[in-house]
Amino acid sequence: MSNAPVYINGLGIISPQKTLEKSAFLENVTGSETNILKCREPNYKDFVSGDLVRRMSRLIKMGISASKVCLQDAECQNPDAIITGTGLGCIEDTEKFLTTMINNNEEFLTPTSFIQSTHNTVGAQIALLLKCHNYNITYVHRGFSFETALLDARLQIQESDFINVLIGGMDELTTNSFNITYRLGHWKRKPVNNLRLLEFKTKGSIAGEGAAFFLVSKDRSSKTYSAISDQLMILKPKSAHEIITKCSAMLERNNLSTNGIDLVILGLNGDFQKDKIYEEFLTVFPDSDQVYFKHLSGEYQTASAFGLWLGSVILQRQSVPEVVRLKGKFDQPIRKILLYNHYQNLNHSMILLSQVS
């Protein structure tokens, strides 16, 4: 793959924060004491006609609305590809069909929730509404779901002459999915205030959800937020050393060293054990400012999409909201950002972002 960057020319994101409106940038953030961060949902009828809205489940509505905002933002009518990433897809529909099947002993079932439980539903519904016949793929690999969507977009732009690719990362939280992952030890046992997430040195994180879309383009536009030059996906790394070595190699092939990174965005999620790897990683970035975001988004498989949104807006605005600042002076221009996230210490990923001046 060549080193030619791709550009983020549009954004649309529904998250637990007020992120869909472009006027403010993480001011008046939401605080919660429930260990659950649910999305601030818009009035969906602003995005999809009433008839259609009624039939769609929540993740479909979130995905469609966020993608619409993104395409409008980029002034793009019809992308050359729609590529989505999701850990569990429309889990609410999956639960609904499964529950009815079990409770009714396989009788009196209706197909809607089964149809919508298919993982590519959101990408397909976007295509259907746009009448977009182009390349349409969905990736479903835990903490690599959104990352593969981005990688595929970069591959298609560099190898297949695509100009504009719509990518999105999305996952929804349901009562059942929270309960089950709580039992699996994903979430903190005691309720914490999300805005003080890193103060509690305990196991587990807080649960979140979101739908974030980006228009990834071959060329810059007047709307360009950031450039993406490279990315890394590391499966089950054996040590922090392996991560640092691979990161250094990526920076090197982009003619950068660790001290060329102005800002590091970290996927810290408050789990004191799983967060340790970030601390080890940071030892090679002593001079970079540090930012975190999962106290605002919560943890989910495609949370890195929230991180990419954050990094892109920081680069465009050249300002870092107080609420995401972890450590640093924050007094220099921000030209290069490294986003580093991991999901359950299984899927580690990095995205290298640059300012477009």
Place this chain on the structure above:
Amino acid sequence: MTKRIYITGIGIISAIGNNVEEVEQSLLAERSGLNGITLFPTIHKDKLPLAEVKLSNEQMVELCGKESDRFLTRTSLLGMIAGKEAVTNSGVNLEDGFKTGLISATTVGGMDRTEGFYKEYLSDPSKGRLRDIVNHDCGDSTERIADYLGISDFITTVSTACSSSANSLMLGAMLIKSGMAERVIAGGTDSLTRFTLNGFNTLMIIDKNGCKPFDENRAGLTIGEGAAFLVLESEELVRTLKRPVLAELTGYGNANDAYHQTASSPEGKGAILAIEKAFLVSGLKPSDISYINVHGTGTLNNDLSEGLAVEKIFGSDVPPFSSTKSYTGHTLGAAGAIEAVISILAVKNNCIFPNLNWAAPMKELSIRPVKNIIKNYEVNHVLSNSFGFGGNNSSLILSKP
């Protein structure tokens, strides 16, 4: 984009055999794998057919050789067996230092065990064994297969309904062409579950008598299960390591029908676009195709729409075609890779496998599928179609090396 993608190994497990050799024998003997339901208790037992892999989970654990795998999902076990066979079949040494990726595809993931968990969970949210839910997500099976094969350079999972594993082959080709990987094991795996059986049954597209693709009296599909993986290697690697080549992946294309969430457009627009893209990538033209392994699910809607698309593309000169789902059932996320393997077996044997259970031509079409096996037929290029929910249409072209 002139780099070539070679296939140097194949692995398969399906209703017609637990490995390449058994599958090949069944295809040549025109032996269908459709059967009555034995895998799980269901009210549809003795009423609907399935195409089950004829091994229990315990037997598959034994084949995989690790007792600790007994809590794995059926989807993982199927994938591990087919993935391992592909690697063994290719003779590749995964520890030779060349960058290797694994791309799998699945639609149900670990749903087979989730169903058991959920039944208990619904009666009491503190109940249900966690080991039965922890492997639910689609990515889990891929990580199990990767661990089993020893692959960690690149790994991901595709899920685009019934075209999933055709798309994992496409991404594999792109990774190699871009230089991001030198070798990719790509394919897919899906096990049968009550969830999918009931899902398709609510759509009223399951044929009680077994699928009869492209037959005037067809009444739907038969759901199957299985897994298949293909070892894709770069031209350079094949040359440097003097690797034996089974076939070449010359063309691929994906397009969206953008017509309806589950139904195909009457004229097969997405199918036509996907096939045209595959021709564009390969540089081949319709007259170069020796055989079409059609998607051919046996539903009223698919076969008509796909048939019209084929007539549109090939005009009056449609090559022999068949749906091998009459052998394997519709293996959903695994279908694209399973049919890619069957296409390679057609190339290897110079043979066109028939569309079993076919009797009457569709009145809307001027074309009819291959009814009896055709042997000693030069098969140089095979077009393989895989179409899925969400209007997801993919076509691959597999060629004699």
